[in-house]
Amino acid sequence: MTELLPAFSLRHPTSIEEAIAIHGSAPDARYVAGGTDLIVNLRRGIGDPETLVSLNRIEDFQNIADGKDGGLVIGAGVTIANLANDVTIRTRYPALRVAAGEIAGPGHRETGTVGGNLCLDTRCVFYNQSQWWREANHFCLKHQGEICHVAPKGDFCHAAFSGDLAPVFLVLDAEIEIAGPDGTRREPLSALYTGDGMDHLTLKPGELLTGIHVPANTPPAAYEKHRVRGAIDFPLAGVAVALTKDGDKVKTLKIAVTGTNTSPFLVEGLEAFTGSTLGEDDQAKLADIVQKQVSPMKTTLVQPFGRRRIAGAMARRQAVSLLAGG
Ligand SMILES: Cc1cc2nc3c(=O)[nH]c(=O)nc-3n(C[C@H](O)[C@H](O)[C@H](O)COP(=O)(O)OP(=O)(O)OC[C@H]3O[C@@H](n4cnc5c(N)ncnc54)[C@H](O)[C@@H]3O)c2cc1C
Ligand code: SF4
Structure with missing residues (x-):
């Protein structure tokens, strides 16, 4: 049975x-x-x-409280719904509200938590299947099997990290607090991820996430995700952008991506856009930089090429919109 x-x-x-x-x-x-x-x-x-x-x-796990440095400390046990509905989040960190509001369906958001979202297992069309389906396909490297069906010649798991909150926290420079048998530590969110779809978190045995520190003065930011079903779905690509300006020029620019790689990540090489008015040429360059660092594999039913182009286009659109002030 x-x-x-x-x-x-x-x-x-x-x-x-x-x-x-x-x-x-x-x-x-x-x-x-x-x-x-x-x-x-x-x-x-x-x-x-x-x-x-x-x-x-x-x-205290479910609280959103003022941090000592003027920022906010979000308990790891805060539900996605409470995060999306919190007045301080809505007014000071609207990109977090947008990302939270687009996670799963209303019932999931009532019970799913911020900590669970950041520690979400990686996903792959060969892995998120029933036992009988996976068994019929000889399982796979990530669990019970011997080869990766996405890249059969390698010994690496390309399953994608698909949590919606991480890219927003990354562009806001958030830090996480971890507790475990050896005490507590605080580190940048990017340090939580290994880059290996098989064992994707750096948490040691027994360690857990207790809270997320969001700094006080964060730049204007936005989040956009692309998914198959608009009503409820993981991101095929999700892009967060934070931008400050000096007149009509870019002062600082941060972009982070989820849903495509084994970890959510900050795009590198964006210093080149400091002083730019993001004209057509720079917009094309920006989309190109993002596309080159996004490396989706065939872990979903949607072609990787499309996901890469969509990530670039979403980054370009949001950067232009933030520079225009919207
Ligand atoms: C139909 C469906 C659609 C979904 N769509 C989306 C979506 O669009 N976007 C999205 O981001 N997610 C989506 N999800 C996934 C999920 O609902 C959310 O990511 C949710 O936030 C996970 O939180 P949780 O508390 O339920 O995690 P849990 O299921 O409780 O835990 C997830 C993992 O994190 C670990 N964990 C939990 N809390 C901690 C902690 N404090 N410290 C250390 N480890 C911890 C657990 O051990 C487990 O490995 C979807 C899920 C379903 C079923
Ligand atoms: S990328 Fe390969 S090893 Fe990882 S879950 Fe998919 S099929 Fe399995």
Whole structure:
């Protein structure tokens, strides 16, 4: 008989310390927040942990509070819906609201969390399938199999990171706070990702994300995603742009992309646009720079070439719009 879910014991710690202790006492334990990603995978036979450590009853985990440096500290357990509806987020960081409002469907946003979104498993059309489908296709390198169906000659997993919030946090220079058996640390969000679709987070065993620090004076920013179904879907490409200006010229420009590579990433080489009015030639150059650093593989049913061009076009459009002041 097919089981809906593997058997596991669900623990409900009320503090971070207790969560880490429980995780440490059960070797294959997994943290679970909203469960909108993890539980779906477990139902598909991806993973079989004996213990799930719920983060939902941890005090302060669900708060959005003022940071010591004038910025904001967003608890990792804040739901996507609460993030999108928070008045401070809506007024001070509207790009975060846009990205949050476009994640999954309303029910997912009520339970899915910011921490879960940043730690989302990577995705691939050969991986996000039922057990019988994957078994019929001899599984794949990322789980239970021996070859990658996307790049069969290699030993690397190209599954794409597809969380919507990460690119916005990246262009806003957000930092994450991590707690674990060896204490706490704070680091740039970019340090969370390894670049390997198989094991995509740098978190050590037992470590968890506790909060995200967003600085006080962030530049105007925007987020746009492209997806197959407008009502509910992961990004085939998602682009965040932050831009400051000096008169009608670019002063600083940051672009980050999700949905295409194994990690969300900041586009490099954008200093070249300082002082630019983003005329036609520079717009074409900008789109080209983005396209060259975006490297989607055949991990979705949509062709990589199209996703690359779309990412470039979205970056160009948003940069022009922000420079025009909109
Ligand atoms: C139909 C559908 C559509 C979706 N569409 C989108 C979409 O468009 N965009 C998008 O971004 N996502 C989408 N998602 C994925 C998901 O709903 C969201 O990304 C959500 O924010 C995940 O949060 P969660 O709390 O439910 O994560 P969980 O499922 O609880 O956890 C996800 C992973 O993160 C780990 N984790 C959770 N919290 C922490 C923490 N604090 N520290 C360390 N590890 C942690 C878990 O162990 C697990 O590995 C979709 C999901 C479904 C089912
Ligand atoms: S990229 Fe390859 S190894 Fe990774 S999930 Fe897809 S098929 Fe599996």
